[in-house]
Amino acid sequence: MSGRGRSPVCVGVEIAGSGSSLPARRVTNGDLVAMMDTSDEWIVQRTGIRERRIYDREKEGTADLAADAARKAIADAGLLPTDIDLVVVGTMTPDSPTPSVACVVADRIGAGKVGAFDVNGACCGFVFAINTAHDLINGGAYRNVVVAGADTITRFCDFSTAGRNVAVLFGDAAAAVVLRVSSDTSRGLLAQAMHSDGGGAKNLFVPGRKQDFPSNVEYDPKRINQIYMDGQAVFKFAVGTFSKLIEQTLERSGLKADEVDHYVCHQSNYRILDSARERFGLSPERLHVNIDRYGNTVGASVPLVFDELRKSGRVQPGQKVMFLAFGAGLTWGSSLWQL
Numbered sequence: 292m293s294g295r296g297r298s299p300v301c302v303g304v305e306i307a308g309s310g311s312s313l314p315a316r317r318v319t320n321g322d323l324v325a326m327m328d329t330s331d332e333w334i335v336q337r338t339g340i341r342e343r344r345i346y347d348r349e350k351e352g353t354a355d356l357a358a359d360a361a362r363k364a365i366a367d368a369g370l371l372p373t374d375i376d377l378v379v380v381g382t383m384t385p386d387s388p389t390p391s392v393a394c395v396v397a398d399r400i401g402a403g404k405v406g407a408f409d410v411n412g413a414c415c416g417f418v419f420a421i422n423t424a425h426d427l428i429n430g431g432a433y434r435n436v437v438v439a440g441a442d443t444i445t446r447f448c449d450f451s452t453a454g455r456n457v458a459v460l461f462g463d464a465a466a467a468v469v470l471r472v473s474s475d476t477s478r479g480l481l482a483q484a485m486h487s488d489g490g491g492a493k494n495l496f497v498p499g500r501k502q503d504f505p506s507n508v509e510y511d512p513k514r515i516n517q518i519y520m521d522g523q524a525v526f527k528f529a530v531g532t533f534s535k536l537i538e539q540t541l542e543r544s545g546l547k548a549d550e551v552d553h554y555v556c557h558q559s560n561y562r563i564l565d566s567a568r569e570r571f572g573l574s575p576e577r578l579h580v581n582i583d584r585y586g587n588t589v590g591a592s593v594p595l596v597f598d599e600l601r602k603s604g605r606v607q608p609g610q611k612v613m614f615l616a617f618g619a620g621l622t623w624g625s626s627l628w629q630l
């Protein structure tokens with residue numbers, strides 16, 4: 292039964308399982324050289340990306356990847372699909388405006404007629420979704436919730452020289468976790484933050500109509516439905532925001548930087564992640580990077596890193612993990628967990 296009545300007592304919340312799903316097509320920087328005027332050296336030096344996965348539009352979509360990741364996460368948690376009472380998907384690339392990706396996922400995995408909705412926070416989609424889902428469990432309304440991040444962003448990229456500053460950055464993927472109610476009330480969110488600045492959208496947006504072009508960007512009909520990005524403006528925003536966000540989240544939790552075991556960060560650019568490492572003196576073990584293999588996978592990026600850490604045994608119960616992301620909107624947010 293979905294949507295239980297509110298419990299008078301707050302409960303603990305644990306991350307009980309995780310899973311991920313990647314398109315089979317692997318596209319290396321060398322493959323991109325055949326499509327546009329670029330080089331492996333330029334891409335690696337500027338971004339750290341060596342390859343990414345690109346979905347097959349004829350055969351799969353965001354919901355297919357999200358459902359696959361959700362199934363794996365549920366199995367990893369030792370649950371059945373019928374145990375799930377809510378599905379939340381962070382995505383900015385649903386296959387169509389309706390149904391939501393979450394509705395399709397709930398049906399595909401066999402969860403029954405449970406609650407399901409998408410959260411559009413661009414690259415923050417998963418972080419915003421997990422904060423929301425945590426509080427729905429913590430308040431007593433739900434018990435076992437699938438939270439996924441899933442995007443097929445490459446359909447908004449131009450893989451010709453005209454779009455090379457954007458297309459080389461992105462890849463497609465989905466990853467999911469299962470949140471489960473726990474009798475241990477020390478488990479769950481220690482602190483969180485969610486922010487936006489719609490005024491900054493002019494530096495990173497996907498125009499659907501002529502009116503969507505801000506005054507600083509010349510209208511070009513060929514750019515409809517393609518990501519526009521002022522890379523340097525976004526870079527500055529990301530570097531500054533990352534540090535402030537970590538500081539704000541630590542302050543809210545009363546923890547010091549070295550008391551957090553893992554910083555699970557949105558993978559947008561190796562140099563952005565490196566600046567956060569330097570600023571807070573974090574070792575590579577505590578700020579894991581996988582952008583070299585997957586590029587920027589938008590909402591899937593954060594849970595993809597988490598799943599990788601979990602599967603390799605590096606994330607363990609009892610540890611503290613901070614999820615961090617920033618993205619189009621502009622948006623930025625964090626989620627600090629006691630596992």
Ligand code: ACO
Binds near residue numbers: 413520587
């Ligand atoms: N290959 C070769 N040359 C290229 C490419 C390419 N793929 N793309 C651009 N160039 C050229 C440009 O044309 C320019 O040439 P010019 O000097 O002759 O004019 C030169 O390289 C430098 O271009 P810049 O855009 O100034 O390059 P920059 O050093 O800023 O690096 C980059 C670009 C990697 C995009 C960087 O700005 C960046 O990482 N920004 C942040 C991106 C980001 O994180 N975005 C996503 C976050 S939000 C989200 O995830 C939805």
